[in-house]
Structure formats: C-alpha cells, structure tokens
Amino acid sequence: MTYSDYKFFLENDNNPFILFNAEKRIAYLNTAAEFLLGRANKNDIYDLCIANAPKEYGSKMTYVDLRYDDLSFYGITVGYQDDTYIGIRFYQRVKKMQPTAKELNKYIKTDINTLLETSISLVTMQESYEIKLMTDMDIPEFRISQNDFFKIMRKCFHSFEPGDRLQLTLKIRVGESIHVKNRRYKLVKLEMSTQKKRIVEDDREIESLCESNFIDYLADDTKIRLLIPML
Template identity: 30%
Template structure:
C-alpha cells in the first residue's frame, strides 16, 4: 500500500469507489463501519444523483444521517464511465475519553441497571420498562462512577409516566484505543419528559467514565466500549 493509499485507508471520512453497476470496487476502513448502518445501494444512489454532469469532481453540502453517522457534505468524482467515487464528510458524533484499560472492574451491566432502576423508582410514580439484549457480556467499568452516571440520567426523566431502558449492541460500530478495536453497546433511557437543564452534569460524568452520551428531547443514550479484559 502506497503512502497515498494509506491516507485514504485511515481517513476519518468514509470513501467508496463503485463500478458502473453499483458494485463496490474498493473502500476504506471507515466506509466498512458506515455500511453496518447503511447499505451499498443507498450510498450509490446518493453518489449518482450528486455527480457532476461532466467528468470531474463535485462537492455538495447536505445533511445525511445513517445510524450514529452524520455527514455535512459529500464529494463525488469520476473520470470515466466505469468507476464512480464518493467521499462523505463526517460530523464527529461520539467523543470518548481514552479509558484506562486496567482501571475499574469486570461487572454485570444488567445488575447495575437493575440497581439504578430500583433506586430511582422509589421517588417516582413512573413505570419503568426494560428491553435488554441478553447477550451483553460482563464488561470493565468503574462501578461507582457508572452508577452515578445512570442515576443522573434517570433523575432527568422522573417526571415522565414511563421510562424505558433499552440495552443493545451497536452492530458494525467500533472504537479504537491503542490500536485495539472494541465493539460498542448502548444503554438508551427514554421518556416523554426530559429535563435538559441538567445535561451538562451528564456530559461531565460521561467523560469521567470514558464513555459517550447522546442527549435528545426524548432519550439519553450511553455508548460504551465493550472492554472485557
């Protein structure tokens, strides 16, 4: 692999090269992750719709979203009828602090969720619902810090009638630390009434836990590297 090819391979932005029928000729590492949240036909259609009328390159600014991936623009280019390339400019969505792999302890995340639900249900009339993927293994977390984070998230939802906790793998998504790739899983806590005025404290606790959070009007999700060693 040439130095130029390595730049493409390790680019933060997905790059895909198609043949004229929409079959992938080549793609970089980030594009492989993207296709876990999208599909080849959709990306090819976007590329063909926004290609220049003549040979060459065309950049278009637009908002695109595929799962956790958000983009603010694309460049589409071709120099013959046989191949068409697209580069998608990514908006960073997850901000992980580098975890201390040897800190914390191996814990059962289901137990921590149940503990926090039990604690918060005492002071709330909300109905707590759970939708938990049973296949998440024990992971390395700082138990005290992580319980504080979950409790803080539940605390901003307590004025709702129902609070739903969903636990699931993020299929095809990974994060790298020290050249080692870790899968991701998510705890999503959703409700109809979230007090967004307390979101800054959630961000602070997430950083202390070396995890990423997404805070929306009706849910807060915690995205966690699957560290089992």
C-alpha cells in the same frame, strides 16, 4: 431475512442517514440522524446535501470536516437515482481515547444487565417511573466503573419527570467500535426515551461524568443515548 429488511441495517448504523423528497421534506431518517437533527438545522442539512450532490444520477462521497455540537464527521455521501428523492449519509469520526493505568483500575468486570437492573431498583425506591425495559441478556461481562455508572444513571433518570413512561433499551451496537489505548472495543448502546420533554439543566454535568468514563453521551429533548465501550 428478506430484501425489505435493509432498513434494519440503516436503523442500527451509527452514521446518520437522511432521505429528502422533492418538497425538501424528510422522507426517512435513522436513529443516528434523529440525534444529529437535535443539533443541526434541517434546512442547513438539505442545503449541504444539494451543494454536494453529483451532477448526474448516482452518488458522490466528499471528505469534509463537519461538527455539530458534540458530533464530529469526516465526510458525507450524497446520492439520488431520480428527481423524487435525494439521500445524505454522514461518516462519524472515531474517537481515540488514552486512559491512564490509574483510570483503568476503577473498572471492574461486570454484568451490565445486572448493573442496570440495580440502578433502576435504586432510583425507583425514591421516584416513581413507569419503565419498559428491553435488554440483550447475551451481552458478555466487561469492565466498567460501577460507582460512576450508578451516578450517571441516577442523573439520567432525574432528567425525566417523575411519573414519566420510560422506554429503556440495552444492546450491543452493530458494526461500531471505539479505540482505547490502540485496541478496538465494541460498544453497548443504552437508550432512554419518553414522549415528554426532559429536564436538560444537568446535561453538561452528565456529559462530563460520561466523558471521564469514556462514554459517549447524546441527548435531545426526549431521549438519552449512552455508548459504553466494552473494555
């Protein structure tokens, strides 16, 4: 790994990072920031950045309660080393979930790759999609509700137009975890994206189904991201 590979860590960080240039334009943003900007105004973020910037070159962390739709943050760091660029990083609030024993009973130890491939097969029997699938085959088995996962995937697929070219990516989320019943679990990220606009009418229903399964649902006009706890 070389020094230039630092962007890999920024890109796979669940905390949004945005770099502005002197013209107030975005010079760089990571994937998490793309989802943030689907809920927040770019100019408002820039104003927040300037308002919390250190008076001299360097960086400053500020604890502040921020919420943009379903995204919640407890603080930001703003920094700059010259007058060319200024960056802001948001610190996402960790969600603590307390499922009941009855809720946990529906979770079965499962190979998520097999479950995803089955979901794709079931959906493509009815609709035509051009799918490019990239997965991490080394993801270990973990507990998940198979029936609810199939429901979620069916509704997610139906939010894309038949015939769309879809990119599906499944991998373990680097450096991110979630608390469930005072235990920390790693997260798997499943991302679905296309170049065309999605059908968003059922997003609230999908989000509700995800919440009942302790899955974070993030979506914008062209992309869906599911953060699934490895219970």
